[in-house]
Amino acid sequence: MSPVSKRGPRSDASRNRARLVAAAREALAEAGNDVAFDVIARRAGVGNATLYRHFPTRADLLVAVYADEVAALCQRGEQLLGSAAPTEALFAWLDEFVVHVATKRPLALAATEGSDESRTTLFRDWHASITSIADRLVRRAQPALRSDLTATDVLTLASGAALTADPAQARRLVALLRTGILASTGTD
Known part of the structure; x- marks a missing residue:
């Protein structure tokens, strides 16, 4: 193995990749999953060749964007685990979870089009991450x-x-859900 291959990506390559993912996230939110690669490259301040070097296919880019979305949702759960109010933390995270599902589902599906095996692996990994943080929040609020x-x-x-409503309605349904999953105080 050469010294170059031991180091990992150059810092400018890492910055370009991060800029491409951020630009793609914004462009996808504005224009949908079919936004042109040229638009994303321009927003990121790089050429098309740089975009294709990092993300040879649309699916590669969509996977990177959605993986970042899942990571952000899980990171938010990690932050909430440190809060003083376990039940409030759980429901604050659930609010974010339902908005994530309601708004990011088309991105997740587009990112995993094609190979069933790839789709299964990606969804399994994303689901495991989300389930893990949810489990920790639920156990803490148990x-x-x-x-x-x-x-x-x-x-x-x-x-x-989340799947039956817009984000605002989904959040309202989570608030209603709260009354059904809280332990009975015996005063009902």
């Missing part, structure tokens, strides 16, 4: 929740809300 509640239950209910 004393205030129904004793039989699992992270899978919470994610399934929240996903259902």
